[in-house]
Amino acid sequence: MLPIAHDGEIVSPLSRKNYRPKSRPTLTEHEPTLAMIIALGLMATLGPVAIDMYLPALPDIGSEMGASASTMQLTLAGTLFGLGIGQLIVGPLSDSLGRKRPLIVGICVNIAASTLAVFAPTIGVLGIARVFQGLGAAAAAVISLAMVRDLYSGRTVAVMLSRLLLVIGAAPLLAPSIGGAILTVVDWRGIFVVLGLIGILTLLVALFYLPESLPVGSRQPLAFRSILSTYRVLLGDRQFSAFALAAGCGIGAMFSYVSGSSFAYQEEYGLGEQSFAVVFSIGALALILASQINIHLLRRWTPRTIATAAVTAGSLIGTALITLSATDNSSLIIFGIVVWFLIGTVGFLIPNVQALALSLHPDSAGSASALLGALQFGLGAAIAPVVGAMGGTGLAIAIAMTGCIALAMGLILTLPNDRKNRRTVS
The missing domain is CATH 1.20.1250.20 (MFS general substrate transporter like domains)
Known part of the structure; x- marks a missing residue:
């Protein structure tokens, strides 16, 4: 960030x-x-x-x-x-x-x-x-x-x-x-x-x-004491930490898919390298489309409302994906379609919880932005090998993505819905 x-x-x-x-x-x-x-x-x-x-x-x-x-x-x-x-x-x-x-x-x-x-x-x-x-x-x-x-x-x-x-x-x-x-x-x-x-x-x-x-x-001169003090304040803010971690969960869900997709599509579903590249690109398109649609939704609803709807829908879609992936007759087409919509919910989640986190400390936006980015990539780095440890299968992707989105839902729903968090993005 x-x-x-x-x-x-x-x-x-x-x-x-x-x-x-x-x-x-x-x-x-x-x-x-x-x-x-x-x-x-x-x-x-x-x-x-x-x-x-x-x-x-x-x-x-x-x-x-x-x-x-x-x-x-x-x-x-x-x-x-x-x-x-x-x-x-x-x-x-x-x-x-x-x-x-x-x-x-x-x-x-x-x-x-x-x-x-x-x-x-x-x-x-x-x-x-x-x-x-x-x-x-x-x-x-x-x-x-x-x-x-x-x-x-x-x-x-x-x-x-x-x-x-x-x-x-x-x-x-x-x-x-x-x-x-x-x-x-x-x-x-x-x-x-x-x-x-x-x-x-x-x-x-x-x-x-x-x-x-x-x-x-x-x-500007470097001032290490200032940055450390600001980071302590940010991490001590329950609302900022929750929204930042929710953004990290969104990134974690995406990298659950990124890290496991090549194994699931090529080894489990038998796609070649070129076919996998096409399918992966289609999945990435869902993220881009969702983030662009989100701009129009913000004209009517607050970031928190959209983020809450996204994690709710994502948890339901993810549960369906786990059920489908656990059966022996789940096809590539069905798996790909459900994953596509699950990725779309992440596209609505990430920008809105980022905006909510940054709106809480306008006078420390630089520190908040850097810390937010570090938390996101840190959680993404932590979740990537977990998918492999679970076998790198479609079921592993479904469990990891759904778990991340469900955790984000818990973080968002347990916070008070005060005016500060209802700010819209201009």
């Missing part, structure tokens, strides 16, 4: 204590160009592409390295762990050192990690490489959004972020298909070669096209 100050300006939680509004570069008055959208979109998608492109290869990697499904899913958890920790580290550094230096270092870490993955002799080495891939990708994701707020102002910021979100949303639609296509030509190591090449392209764009968007006079 991106650190944001109460006035909408992006700052790190470490510097909030000494925060002062800063002057903007002259580029704020310009409309975003297509080249800038593509450049920043390339930065923002480095993480999602690293997660999704190698999903079709998980069974092949496990077979070659003699690793179980749960062990393979630890490599996914490692990437999520890196993305979560990276958000807490890179944001403060970019506010203190400027945007480009942490960005370039992060992309170089990502490239080095991809190279290590290509030559990984064991599953342990591959897991380490995936952690550092996540760390490097976190730098690109956080700083790309920070640059948007540095370079643009007013309505242009919202327009730019909306366009970037569409680019980010396309990653899970296209990356598995690209990974499956690569596997028809070379083995799984070729996927990491391509990821390394994408990293090199991203580095070249960062070096020679993107400007340093944070002037020296606007940079």
Whole structure:
């Protein structure tokens, strides 16, 4: 999550204590160009592409390295762990050192990690490489959004972020298909070669096209005591913690599907790598559609009302999915349709509980945003290997997804429904 100050300006939680509004570069008055959208979109998608492109290869990697499904899913958890920790580290550094230096270092870490993955002799080495891939990708994701707020102002910021979100949303639609296509030509190591090449392209764009968007006079000193104190306050707030954990449960439900889908669809239902990529992309489309429909629903209902309806529907759909998956005659089509609707409920849950959590502490929005993101990726990293431990089957996916959504429902329904939590999203 991106650190944001109460006035909408992006700052790190470490510097909030000494925060002062800063002057903007002259580029704020310009409309975003297509080249800038593509450049920043390339930065923002480095993480999602690293997660999704190698999903079709998980069974092949496990077979070659003699690793179980749960062990393979630890490599996914490692990437999520890196993305979560990276958000807490890179944001403060970019506010203190400027945007480009942490960005370039992060992309170089990502490239080095991809190279290590290509030559990984064991599953342990591959897991380490995936952690550092996540760390490097976190730098690109956080700083790309920070640059948007540095370079643009007013309505242009919202327009730019909306366009970037569409680019980010396309990653899970296209990356598995690209990974499956690569596997028809070379083995799984070729996927990491391509990821390394994408990293090199991203580095070249960062070096020679993107400007340093944070002037020296606007940079902030690091203040570790301030951030630790703010985090303690946030974690001590029952409502913030509940909504943040509910968002993490939503992410956990999604990564239950992401981590187990390749095994369930390919090994249980017999799909090939290309067919799996198509089915996975259709599932990702449910998440995108739900998040877009949610914008229109917010004109009539509050975020909490929508989130409550989403977890209620998700729990019912998930229970049906568990029942279907536990029977021997559950077909691929029926399983896929029910999962599609279950993913859709997650698309309604996540943005609304995020908004509810961030609305509780407007003066600490930066710290709240960073902590929210870390909790989400942390829970996602924790749940991914659980699906593998349960066998990586369709039933395992159904149980894990439904459990996460049911936990989110418990967190939401046990909180008082006061006015602060009834705020709408503008």
